[in-house]
Structures are given as structure tokens and as C-alpha cells.
Amino acid sequence: MTSPGPIVDLDTGTAIARPAAVDAAGFLPGGPLPLVLELPFTVVARGAGALVPLHEALRRSGRHPRDTMLLLSGPCGAAERPVLQVTLDGLDNLGYLLGFGGAGLESVPLDMVAEVSPYLLALSPEVVARVPRDHRAVAVARAVVELARGIGAHVLAPGIAEQAQLAAVRGWGVRLAHGPLLAPGRDGRVRVPLPAPAEAAGMGAQLGPRVQELVMPAVTLPAEAKAEEVVAAFGDEPSITSVILVDEYQRPQGSLDRGRFLLSIAARYGHALHATKPARRLADPPRTVPKSTPAVAAMRAAGQDSARVYDDLVVTDELNRCMGIVRVSDLIRQVTAANG
Known part of the structure; x- marks a missing residue:
């Protein structure tokens, strides 16, 4: 193509x-x-x-x-x-x-x-x-x-x-x-x-009320990736909102939100402290939702942690493999549209 x-x-x-x-x-x-x-x-x-x-x-x-x-x-x-x-x-x-x-x-x-x-x-x-x-x-x-x-x-x-x-x-x-x-x-x-x-x-x-209609491909890196690799990923494409760390079976192991991660790197001595170290040290636990989750249920799951309410959700299949991400802004539009 x-x-x-x-x-x-x-x-x-x-x-x-x-x-x-x-x-x-x-x-x-x-x-x-x-x-x-x-x-x-x-x-x-x-x-x-x-x-x-x-x-x-x-x-x-x-x-x-x-x-x-x-x-x-x-x-x-x-x-x-x-x-x-x-x-x-x-x-x-x-x-x-x-x-x-x-x-x-x-x-x-x-x-x-x-x-x-x-x-x-x-x-x-x-x-x-x-x-x-x-x-x-x-x-x-x-x-x-x-x-x-x-x-x-x-x-x-x-x-x-x-x-x-x-x-x-x-x-x-x-x-x-x-x-x-x-x-x-x-x-x-x-x-x-x-x-x-x-x-x-x-x-x-x-739009229908299904999460699978909102799944976008995730940017993934191996769970052992260094922080500098994540910096490069975010730097190459400004629209990337998260990087998901996955194991050899593509199961999510950590989630790196763009804003929080780059803030840690940009802080005083941040690059020196973190760049060559595993990115997982700065990662949050992935917020996963099965692919069959209704949009309204996924939005409720997003709101359970007020500190991460706008973090991307990781959509998983039956084997807990990362299928992609769902952005909370998409969930809000989906539920609002469905409720007319």
C-alpha cells in the first residue's frame, strides 16, 4: 500500500x-x-x-x-x-x-x-x-x-x-x-x-458502545528497554501518548505516560539518573481492560485512580496480550454520544 x-x-x-x-x-x-x-x-x-x-x-x-x-x-x-x-x-x-x-x-x-x-x-x-x-x-x-x-x-x-x-x-x-x-x-x-x-x-x-471499536495500536517496547529508548520513541512522534512495556509474549508489564515520563527525564539530573537505566523504574502498572469491556465500564475503570484518570488503557485479548490502547478522551466521546 x-x-x-x-x-x-x-x-x-x-x-x-x-x-x-x-x-x-x-x-x-x-x-x-x-x-x-x-x-x-x-x-x-x-x-x-x-x-x-x-x-x-x-x-x-x-x-x-x-x-x-x-x-x-x-x-x-x-x-x-x-x-x-x-x-x-x-x-x-x-x-x-x-x-x-x-x-x-x-x-x-x-x-x-x-x-x-x-x-x-x-x-x-x-x-x-x-x-x-x-x-x-x-x-x-x-x-x-x-x-x-x-x-x-x-x-x-x-x-x-x-x-x-x-x-x-x-x-x-x-x-x-x-x-x-x-x-x-x-x-x-x-x-x-x-x-x-x-x-x-x-x-x-x-458510534456503538464497544471498546473494540476504539482500540488504537499501541507503541510497545520490551520490558527490559532502557529509558533512553522510550525518550527516542516519544521524540520521534509527538502524537504518542504512552509507551507500553511488554514481555516476550506481548503481555503488558508497565505503562509510561508521556507527560509524567518526560517530566522525570527533564527534571534536574533526570537524564543522568534514568537514561541508561531500565525504563520500568519509571513505569506505572498497566491499566488493562479486556477487549470485550463496554465503553462505559472502561471509563469507570479509568476513573478509579484520580492520579491517572487520563492515562491510556491497555486493551488485552483472551491470553492477556496487548492488543492496543484506548484513550480516555475517546471513551468520553463514545459514552456521551451513546447517551445522546
């Missing part, structure tokens, strides 16, 4: 991931943001052995599957489905986030999309390019959004180039997008155009 910029959360204006590819030397880009890699179905259909180069590229680049989303693309035939299902189950067990690209155009059976229950459905760029002038494209896009809502997946709108396209996808409740209109400025920051008042008034009703 090519893109002029990162994938952006339209609600908060933050860059949450970036499209990438394995380079000629077999490495992936550095930086703290999670990566989105295109993976053709033709490769997946060849079985687990065909994916060894992918795993090796992650290992050589010091990245983990949980920080990587695989965007599956291309047509998928009925004869390939048994192998595909086994291979996709294996990728899921390794911790990769799975998504389907070309939604609304490429021929991925809808029942397969529902069975896999992907993290993300990416609309076809061709469909987005025809929005909002072509009512048929609008109907297709809205159908994809409704399917995603039913299975608890995010929707990505690629190639946003015009204000009218941005207003349309926002009106459907789409939160993730990329394209020329959302490309970073010269200072590296993303500036998302504000919705018009009428548009903003209709956005809240689109």
Missing part, C-alpha cells in the same frame, strides 16, 4: 501507523509507529512456509508481530480458502493484526471476512475516489462500514484528497484515513481539517 503519509485517527488528529514495505536488504523501516504491510492472498495461499521472509524481516528489524498489521489484498478463490484459513489462524496466533484491503471492490467473500474477524477493513481506493459524487460508490462504501461495525472492525479510507471525501467518510463513522489531504506538513505534523458543525453533530450517533 503506497501512501503520501501516515494513517491518521480522524477524531484525534494523531498518526497511529504508517504503510511500509520490506526493502531490498530485507529490513523494515525504523521508528515507533506500528507498520501496515500489504500481503497478497496469493502468498498466504502458499502456506506458512511462504511467510518465513516476512517473519525474518521483522526479526532483523527488531519489530514484533503485535506492532504490525498485515493488509491482505487481491482476489480470493473458493479453492484457496482451506489453506488461507489455516495460515491466517497461524498469523493471528503469532500476534499479527489482520486487515482486508480493497474492500468493496476485490472479491473477498463476506462470510470469510466475518469468520476472520479482522482488525481493519480498508476501502478500495477506487471506491473512495468516486465519493461523494457517485451514489453507487457511496452505497458500496456504506455497506463496508456497516459490515465492519457488525464484526467490530475499524474501517480505513485510503487516498483522501478532498474535503468532500473527508466529510463523507466522517459522516459514516470512519475513524482512520490517509491521503494527500492528511499528509504531514513541513514540520512533520498532521493537521486534520475540522468537521463542519452540521457534520460534527451527526458523527456521534454512528
Whole structure:
């Protein structure tokens, strides 16, 4: 997937991931943001052995599957489905986030999309390019959004180039997008155009009361990471609000809030005292919520510790692995919208 910029959360204006590819030397880009890699179905259909180069590229680049989303693309035939299902189950067990690209155009059976229950459905760029002038494209896009809502997946709108396209996808409740209109400025920051008042008034009703709809990829580091590594992560991307320390199984071990951590480092002698020491010395216990937690219950959990009321919550799966984070500001908007 090519893109002029990162994938952006339209609600908060933050860059949450970036499209990438394995380079000629077999490495992936550095930086703290999670990566989105295109993976053709033709490769997946060849079985687990065909994916060894992918795993090796992650290992050589010091990245983990949980920080990587695989965007599956291309047509998928009925004869390939048994192998595909086994291979996709294996990728899921390794911790990769799975998504389907070309939604609304490429021929991925809808029942397969529902069975896999992907993290993300990416609309076809061709469909987005025809929005909002072509009512048929609008109907297709809205159908994809409704399917995603039913299975608890995010929707990505690629190639946003015009204000009218941005207003349309926002009106459907789409939160993730990329394209020329959302490309970073010269200072590296993303500036998302504000919705018009009428548009903003209709956005809240689109959101359902489920935490899984609000999960954003987490920036994670190994539990033994040094404080200077966390400083580098926060310094590379100003929109990062937290860094989650995880063990070898991606289970959260500590949470580093941006404000408190950088304040400790910036204090007198702070860098000298902490930079080369384990970051875990400055971490708080992670505030975890299972992925099935209702938004209102998650917001109540956030309010139990007044000193950390706005800290990001860590969303975990059935094996207590870190799936991502939920920002308290998102929970507040979710619950407020649901209560009308």
C-alpha cells in the first residue's frame, strides 16, 4: 500500500501507523509507529512456509508481530480458502493484526471476512475516489462500514484528497484515513481539517458502545528497554501518548505516560539518573481492560485512580496480550454520544 503519509485517527488528529514495505536488504523501516504491510492472498495461499521472509524481516528489524498489521489484498478463490484459513489462524496466533484491503471492490467473500474477524477493513481506493459524487460508490462504501461495525472492525479510507471525501467518510463513522489531504506538513505534523458543525453533530450517533471499536495500536517496547529508548520513541512522534512495556509474549508489564515520563527525564539530573537505566523504574502498572469491556465500564475503570484518570488503557485479548490502547478522551466521546 503506497501512501503520501501516515494513517491518521480522524477524531484525534494523531498518526497511529504508517504503510511500509520490506526493502531490498530485507529490513523494515525504523521508528515507533506500528507498520501496515500489504500481503497478497496469493502468498498466504502458499502456506506458512511462504511467510518465513516476512517473519525474518521483522526479526532483523527488531519489530514484533503485535506492532504490525498485515493488509491482505487481491482476489480470493473458493479453492484457496482451506489453506488461507489455516495460515491466517497461524498469523493471528503469532500476534499479527489482520486487515482486508480493497474492500468493496476485490472479491473477498463476506462470510470469510466475518469468520476472520479482522482488525481493519480498508476501502478500495477506487471506491473512495468516486465519493461523494457517485451514489453507487457511496452505497458500496456504506455497506463496508456497516459490515465492519457488525464484526467490530475499524474501517480505513485510503487516498483522501478532498474535503468532500473527508466529510463523507466522517459522516459514516470512519475513524482512520490517509491521503494527500492528511499528509504531514513541513514540520512533520498532521493537521486534520475540522468537521463542519452540521457534520460534527451527526458523527456521534454512528458510534456503538464497544471498546473494540476504539482500540488504537499501541507503541510497545520490551520490558527490559532502557529509558533512553522510550525518550527516542516519544521524540520521534509527538502524537504518542504512552509507551507500553511488554514481555516476550506481548503481555503488558508497565505503562509510561508521556507527560509524567518526560517530566522525570527533564527534571534536574533526570537524564543522568534514568537514561541508561531500565525504563520500568519509571513505569506505572498497566491499566488493562479486556477487549470485550463496554465503553462505559472502561471509563469507570479509568476513573478509579484520580492520579491517572487520563492515562491510556491497555486493551488485552483472551491470553492477556496487548492488543492496543484506548484513550480516555475517546471513551468520553463514545459514552456521551451513546447517551445522546
